[in-house]
Structure formats: structure tokens, C-alpha cells
Amino acid sequence: MAGEEGSPVAMSDEADSDKMNDAQIVPSSPGPIPDPGLEPYVERYSDTDPEVGRRVYRQIVTMYGLVPILAVAFVVFYFAIPRDAAVRFGPLHTSAMNLALGGTAGLAILLIGLASIHWAKQVMDDRESVDERHELASSPEDRKAVGQIWRTGAEESRLGRRKMIGLALGSALGALALPALVSLADLGPKPTSKLRAETIERTIWAEGVRLVNDVTFAPVKASDMEIGELVNAQPENLEKLEGAERQVERAKSSIIIVRMDPDSIKIPDSRKDWQVGGILSYSKICTHVGCPISLWEQQTHHLLCPCHQSTFDLGDSGVVVFGPAARALPQLPITVNSEGYLVARSDFTVPVGPSYFERDSRHDFKKGDN
Structure with a gap:
């Protein structure tokens, strides 16, 4: 029957009711809102x-x-x-x-x-003020204002x-x-010449200190090294240090030991007693920015820094042959003790690591000094 639930008439009434409700919900457009202007100023x-x-x-x-x-x-x-x-x-x-x-x-x-x-x-x-919006590019008048x-x-x-x-x-x-x-x-403390001499310009290398493998700390015997071999090493007395002091001294004292054919390298007269049968020792710290280096090319006797490709000729007193490094790799004077182990003759004769403007570079070895 018409008017019963589910009938077409009832459905039509519900639709009309929904339309009326929607019309009541949707507000009419209020139009533009007037500018309220500035509120009256109230003195403090x-x-x-x-x-x-x-x-x-x-x-x-x-x-x-x-x-x-x-x-x-x-x-x-x-x-x-x-x-x-x-x-x-x-x-x-x-x-x-x-x-x-x-x-x-x-x-x-x-x-x-x-x-x-x-x-x-x-x-x-x-007092509040109003600034009208303007173009991004200011006019000369605005700039003057x-x-x-x-x-x-x-x-x-x-x-x-x-x-x-x-x-x-x-x-x-x-x-x-x-x-x-x-x-x-x-x-940090002021880097006076005395302080530099006691810190960054010295290491724990000294006369008689044995050269030991930097991993096993086993002493290095001259007779055990073969031509072309490179060993990463440290001073034996590093084991006595602990904590931060150990890390600081390790960073400065790291060395490499290489053995080359004595007939294929240049050894200046001033360094004849710094080597043992073609075995030489150099600082492991690049003189450019201090990267550790051990990329060894046996045939050319070149040592390459992996950071910026500075290249040093260990067969010619560690002089720079390529790259940004400005000075030769410091060489550690070495000899052998009564048991045949490699030992230092003294500390490095020049500061190791990157250069700095206060240091004395008169004793650096340069190509042509042979």
C-alpha cells in the first residue's frame, strides 16, 4: 500500500526531508568582511x-x-x-x-x-601601525623611506x-x-717553543729502544726481514703507557720498516749509519695532513698516502716525488743491538707529522742533499 514503509511514496518523502535539512545546514555567503581597522590605543x-x-x-x-x-x-x-x-x-x-x-x-x-x-x-x-602589502622589488622612494x-x-x-x-x-x-x-x-696552552719541544716535536723513541711489530709487539730482527718487505712498527716502551698518554705517543711514534737492495737506493753520507744493510725506518705519518701511510710499491721504492696521494721515495731519503706534501718523510736512525734486533739510535731529528709555521725546517732533508 502507498505510504507503507519501503513504498515509493515513503522514499520520496525521506528524500525531500533530506534536501530540506541540507538547505538548512549550508549557510549563506556572508559577503566581504569589513576592515576592522586598528584598535583604540591605550596608554601604558x-x-x-x-x-x-x-x-x-x-x-x-x-x-x-x-x-x-x-x-x-x-x-x-x-x-x-x-x-x-x-x-x-x-x-x-x-x-x-x-x-x-x-x-x-x-x-x-x-x-x-x-x-x-x-x-x-x-x-x-x-603604537601599532599598518603596513600595506607591496611588490617584492622596492621602489626608489621606498628605499629612501x-x-x-x-x-x-x-x-x-x-x-x-x-x-x-x-x-x-x-x-x-x-x-x-x-x-x-x-x-x-x-x-690549550700557548704553543711556545719550549712547549712544542716537549710535546709535538718529540716522541718516545730514544737510543736503544727496540722496534716491535705494531700488532704482536714482537721485536723485529734484522736477519728476518726480506728485500721488499714492509713492517708496521712501534717503540717497545709504548707498552708501559696507558690511557690517553698511550694513544698520543702511539700516534706520534708509528713507523714503517722497509728492506731494500742497498745497491738500488741512495743513502747520503750523513745517513750511512741510519740503516742496517738496506733496512730503513720512516715515520708512518704523512707530512701533509697526518694520514697514516703504508701503501708500498716495492719496485719503485715509493710510499703512497691514501688520503691525498702524496708520494715519498723511501729509496732516496723519503723525499716527496708527487702530491701536496711539502717536506720529506722523517727518517728514524736505527741500528742493531747485540742480539741482532733493530733498535733506535735516537729520536727523530725533525718533528713528525704535518708541518706548521712555527717549526724549524732548516734540518729537513731535501732532494739534492745526497
Whole structure:
């Protein structure tokens, strides 16, 4: 029957009802929204009440003025607090120096930020302005107006009337340079000639120290080496060191030992006693940027650095034959002891590793010195 559930009439009524509901849900277009414009300007207490303005002014100057004091405190703490001093907070503890330096430097930076925000909110002009959108390329008139805007901004900052704020800000920022300069001392000690001679310009090689394999630490016997062979080695006394000291000395003292036919190499008169039957030892550290090298070409006696292809002729006192390295590979004077093991005659005669401008290069071996 018509009107029963599922009948065509009932379905038509439901469709009409849905259309009516959709029409009620969809809102009509409101049209363009009018420009509300700027809200009425409300003056701040610091502008209307002279006493409030003066109090804000004093607060800003005080915060800026505390920064130089904190900067000086930073320097005092840096030199006065022992490096091993600690501060305990129950079961926790921290470095007293780190706490003092972090506290003074952090508080100084915080005060500069707070004072600047206080200045901007309470002293600088806070009237809102409207800037119409414009093309990306500024016109000459706009560029000319930038100067006027800058001058207007300077006037609105009111530094002309509140000169102490500018002076306090300048002294605060300038004082922060003091802790930064003092902290540079932590980059390391000043590289004086005496310090260099005791550190980077010396190794643990010394007279009588045996040359040992850098993996097994077995001493190297001259009679066991064959022509064309290369051995990576270290000083035997490296085993006595531990921790960071061991790693530092290992990095400086690493060597390679090679054996060549004495008739196929050039040995200058000044180095006749630096080798044993064609067995020579050189630093393993490239003189360019310090890469470890052991790419050995037996026929040409060339040693190639894998980093930047600097090539050294070990058959000619380690001179550079190709690449960016500027000086010969340092040679370690060696001999044999009573048991036939290879030992050092002395330390290297020149600093190992990359060159640096302070070092004395007069004793470097150069091609033509043979």
C-alpha cells in the first residue's frame, strides 16, 4: 500500500526531508568582511605615571649594570676555583668551576634578555601601525623611506631621553666579551717553543729502544726481514703507557720498516749509519695532513698516502716525488743491538707529522742533499 514503509511514496518523502535539512545546514555567503581597522590605543602606566616610568627605567639600567659585574665574577671564578673542586647536592655532585662559570655567564645573558624585553615593552613606543602589502622589488622612494623609518625607530626607542639605557646596554654587551676571551685559554696552552719541544716535536723513541711489530709487539730482527718487505712498527716502551698518554705517543711514534737492495737506493753520507744493510725506518705519518701511510710499491721504492696521494721515495731519503706534501718523510736512525734486533739510535731529528709555521725546517732533508 502507498505510504507503507519501503513504498515509493515513503522514499520520496525521506528524500525531500533530506534536501530540506541540507538547505538548512549550508549557510549563506556572508559577503566581504569589513576592515576592522586598528584598535583604540591605550596608554601604558609607564607613560601616564612618571613614577612608574622612572621605576622601569631604573630596573632596565640595573639589569644591564649587573652584567659587567657578573662578567668580572666569571673571570675571578675561572682563576680562583680549583679544577677538581666539586659541589654536592645530596647524592649528586658537579664541578664547582662549571657551576660558577655557567651560573655567572647564563645569568648575565638572561639579564640582557630581560632588560631588552622590559625596554621594548615599557619604554619604546608601542603604537601599532599598518603596513600595506607591496611588490617584492622596492621602489626608489621606498628605499629612501627606509632611512626615515630607521630614524623614526631611533626616536621611538627614546634613547635620546634615556641615554643611560644605551650606555648600560653597550657596557653589558662589551663586558660579555671578557668571559669569552678568558675561555679561549681552555683551547690549550700557548704553543711556545719550549712547549712544542716537549710535546709535538718529540716522541718516545730514544737510543736503544727496540722496534716491535705494531700488532704482536714482537721485536723485529734484522736477519728476518726480506728485500721488499714492509713492517708496521712501534717503540717497545709504548707498552708501559696507558690511557690517553698511550694513544698520543702511539700516534706520534708509528713507523714503517722497509728492506731494500742497498745497491738500488741512495743513502747520503750523513745517513750511512741510519740503516742496517738496506733496512730503513720512516715515520708512518704523512707530512701533509697526518694520514697514516703504508701503501708500498716495492719496485719503485715509493710510499703512497691514501688520503691525498702524496708520494715519498723511501729509496732516496723519503723525499716527496708527487702530491701536496711539502717536506720529506722523517727518517728514524736505527741500528742493531747485540742480539741482532733493530733498535733506535735516537729520536727523530725533525718533528713528525704535518708541518706548521712555527717549526724549524732548516734540518729537513731535501732532494739534492745526497
